[in-house]
Amino acid sequence: MENLRVLVVDDEEDFVETIVKRLKGRGLQAAGVTSGQDALDLLETRDFDVIVLDVKMPRMDGIQTLKEIKKRKPLTEVIMLTGHGSVDSGIKGLQLGAYNYIMKPVPLDELLKQVGQAYERKLIEEGRLGSTGTVSE
Amino acid sequence: MDTRHFQVLRVKIVAVTLFFSLVPLFALGITIYHEFSASYRSKIAAAARSLAQNRRNSLELFFRERISQLTTVARTDTLGQLRDENYLTKVFNVMQAQSKSYIDLGVIDQDGNHVAYVGPYHEKLKSVNYAEADWFHAVMAAGVYVSDVFLGFRKSPHLILAVTVVEGNTTWILRATINSEIIEEVVKEAQVGRQGDAFLINKNNILQTASRFSGSILDRPSTPDFSAAVGTRVEEIEYAGQEFLFATTPLTYPKWVLVIKEDTREELTPLLHARYMAALILAGGVLLVVVASILTSRSMTNELMRVEREKASADELLMHSGKMAALGKMAAGVAHEINNPLQVISEKAGWMSDLLKSEEIAASENFEEFQDCIKKIERQVERCRSITHRMLRFGRRMEPTQDMVDVNLVLSETVSFLENEAHHRDITINVEYENDIPRVTTDASQLQQVFLNIIDNAIDAVGDFGIINVRTGVSNGSGRELFVEIADNGPGIPKETLKKIFDPFFTTKSTNSGTGLGLSISHSIMQKLGGRITVESETGQGTTFTLYVPVL
Numbered sequence: 001m002e003n004l005r006v007l008v009v010d011d012e013e014d015f016v017e018t019i020v021k022r023l024k025g026r027g028l029q030a031a032g033v034t035s036g037q038d039a040l041d042l043l044e045t046r047d048f049d050v051i052v053l054d055v056k057m058p059r060m061d062g063i064q065t066l067k068e069i070k071k072r073k074p075l076t077e078v079i080m081l082t083g084h085g086s087v088d089s090g091i092k093g094l095q096l097g098a099y100n101y102i103m104k105p106v107p108l109d110e111l112l113k114q115v116g117q118a119y120e121r122k123l124i125e126e127g128r129l130g131s132t133g134t135v136s137e
Numbered sequence: 138m139d140t141r142h143f144q145v146l147r148v149k150i151v152a153v154t155l156f157f158s159l160v161p162l163f164a165l166g167i168t169i170y171h172e173f174s175a176s177y178r179s180k181i182a183a184a185a186r187s188l189a190q191n192r193r194n195s196l197e198l199f200f201r202e203r204i205s206q207l208t209t210v211a212r213t214d215t216l217g218q219l220r221d222e223n224y225l226t227k228v229f230n231v232m233q234a235q236s237k238s239y240i241d242l243g244v245i246d247q248d249g250n251h252v253a254y255v256g257p258y259h260e261k262l263k264s265v266n267y268a269e270a271d272w273f274h275a276v277m278a279a280g281v282y283v284s285d286v287f288l289g290f291r292k293s294p295h296l297i298l299a300v301t302v303v304e305g306n307t308t309w310i311l312r313a314t315i316n317s318e319i320i321e322e323v324v325k326e327a328q329v330g331r332q333g334d335a336f337l338i339n340k341n342n343i344l345q346t347a348s349r350f351s352g353s354i355l356d357r358p359s360t361p362d363f364s365a366a367v368g369t370r371v372e373e374i375e376y377a378g379q380e381f382l383f384a385t386t387p388l389t390y391p392k393w394v395l396v397i398k399e400d401t402r403e404e405l406t407p408l409l410h411a412r413y414m415a416a417l418i419l420a421g422g423v424l425l426v427v428v429a430s431i432l433t434s435r436s437m438t439n440e441l442m443r444v445e446r447e448k449a450s451a452d453e454l455l456m457h458s459g460k461m462a463a464l465g466k467m468a469a470g471v472a473h474e475i476n477n478p479l480q481v482i483s484e485k486a487g488w489m490s491d492l493l494k495s496e497e498i499a500a501s502e503n504f505e506e507f508q509d510c511i512k513k514i515e516r517q518v519e520r521c522r523s524i525t526h527r528m529l530r531f532g533r534r535m536e537p538t539q540d541m542v543d544v545n546l547v548l549s550e551t552v553s554f555l556e557n558e559a560h561h562r563d564i565t566i567n568v569e570y571e572n573d574i575p576r577v578t579t580d581a582s583q584l585q586q587v588f589l590n591i592i593d594n595a596i597d598a599v600g601d602f603g604i605i606n607v608r609t610g611v612s613n614g615s616g617r618e619l620f621v622e623i624a625d626n627g628p629g630i631p632k633e634t635l636k637k638i639f640d641p642f643f644t645t646k647s648t649n650s651g652t653g654l655g656l657s658i659s660h661s662i663m664q665k666l667g668g669r670i671t672v673e674s675e676t677g678q679g680t681t682f683t684l685y686v687p688v689l
């Protein structure tokens with residue numbers, strides 16, 4: 001879990017601020033932004049292993065942001081965070097390449113578990129692709 | 138349900154049906170009767186006419202024969218021969234052998250002297266001189282004479298037949314007397330039925346034969362005067378307060394008129410019978426039409442009422458599910474909105490818990506209190522989380538779907554919704570779920586609505602401190618059904634109410650608090666899901682609703 005780079009994207013500022021602090025407290029390299037556009041801007045300069053992305057956000061919502069992220073950084077794993085009961089948006093996220101979706105409010109332990117699993121998958125994917133050499137970062 | 142409206146409709150249907158079926162029926166009946174009556178009357182008239190003509194012909198034939206017989210005798214024999222009474226007797230005997238109607242035979246010379254006579258009144262008539270008699274002048278003038286009927290001194294009705302013979306320059310008369318009984322016999326044959334009559338009248342309207350009802354011979358008949366009749370006529374005439382059919386025909390010789398009288402009523406008896414039958418059939422037809430139209434209209438309006446009721450209940454069901462869908466959406470929205478702040482609270486508490494682990498605070502004297510507070514906050518957040526998740530699931534279920542459903546889970550969720558309300562009213566809900574019941578393929582949300590309805594009703598029914606027992610299991614019979622039993626110890630439902638309990642709009646609650654649709658909707662939902670719902674209740678003992686869900 002050391003050196004795992006996590007980006008939390010949620011329009012709820014208090015939530016982003018606190019969870020970043022807590023993730024950092026557990027030794028992760030965590031960062032947080034409060035809009036989809038900010039997330040995309042940040043991705044220009046920094047790479048992340050796992051992005052925790054809220055589905056329902058003003059202006060640019062989670063699904064749109066996911067599409068953009070996958071366009072730019074296909075290997076970055078995304079976990080959708082949904083406060084909405086709709087399974088549809090979660091399933092749509094999965095179809096668009098998200099690793100999983102979690103219902104709000106989610107306990108930190110649960111989130112950490114999902115983030116860890118996503119990171120493992122990323123490593124496997126990278127290893128596979130690295131050996132074939134079709135995609136380079 | 139506006140039953141008045143349907144009553145009006147029913148009356149309208151009956152009225153229209155009756156009008157359109159009875160009018161042709163009556164028209165047909167009346168037309169047929171009139172046609173029949175007219176043709177029957179004309180038949181009777183024709184029969185009367187034919188009878189009259191027939192009798193007239195017989196009478197005329199009779200007179201012609203007598204006259205020709207007399208003429209033959211007069212022409213074949215000379216006055217000299219007939220003067221001899223022995224010879225005349227021989228001739229008379231020959232004539233009488235042919236016709237018994239002859240009473241006597243006489244020869245009269247042109248001066249009116251009775252020169253020869255054969256017959257029963259020899260002494261009286263032999264010496265009579267007829268020179269002054271009317272008939273003598275008449276026969277001398279016409280050559281042939283038939284008198285009217287008269288009694289004479291014989292006191293029995295008879296008539297005279299006389300012919301003249303011109304022999305050289307002398308003229309003599311052969312005269313016969315005929316018993317009019319023979320004529321009467323012929324006429325009597327035309328007296329038909331119990332009221333029928335037939336008679337002859339002369340030109341002075343004097344009866345020439347005895348009639349049955351209209352007077353005796355040589356009297357004036359009590360009937361109208363037909364003495365001036367020309368040609369055969371048949372007419373209905375009302376006289377003596379009754380209608381009679383008169384057929385009249387004049388005889389050419391003598392100048393008499395044959396009158397046949399028939400009682401119309403008697404003749405028309407078959408027609409009256411037919412009228413009676415027709416009236417009976419018509420009455421039967423009317424009765425049938427009335428009964429049929431009433432039955433038809435009743436079944437039609439009943440069907441309409443049923444359709445209306447079903448439509449109303451379907452409408453309500455639709456509205457109800459619309460309401461539930463809106464409610465579900467709202468619940469989901471609220472849950473979502475609450476989830477975000479919950480997430481923040483949860484994270485903040487988590488952060489505080491993280492911070493508590495740092496050494497300086499761990500040494501603080503209220504460390505334990507802080508830790509306890511945070512744990513409680515987290516526990517409460519968890520509690521809220523379970524509520525919002527349940528609300529989200531509830532909202533999601535408002536769409537009709539088919540899922541593998543754990544009935545126990547749906548039921549326990551429903552119970553947990555209502556537990557709060559029950560708790561406030563000190564109502565105990567005991568649950569007893571059979572653990573290994575199979576999952577069923579059904580619509581969880583619809584099922585939940587039914588559970589909600591029934592348990593909600595039970596809560597209303599038991600009142601404070603009541604007990605509700607909820608039980609699930611596999612049905613004893615086939616094992617292809619699950620049952621959910623919801624029993625309360627409320628006041629129970631009276632028998633007459635129990636029958637109507639699943640009817641739409643039936644409610645015992647005041648109009649403001651219930652639509653009377655809950656159980657009706659539950660009933661139709663269970664039917665839609667292929668299951669059923671039964672109720673058992675005893676006044677004072679409580680009510681048990683049992684829902685059966687099919688296992689596929």
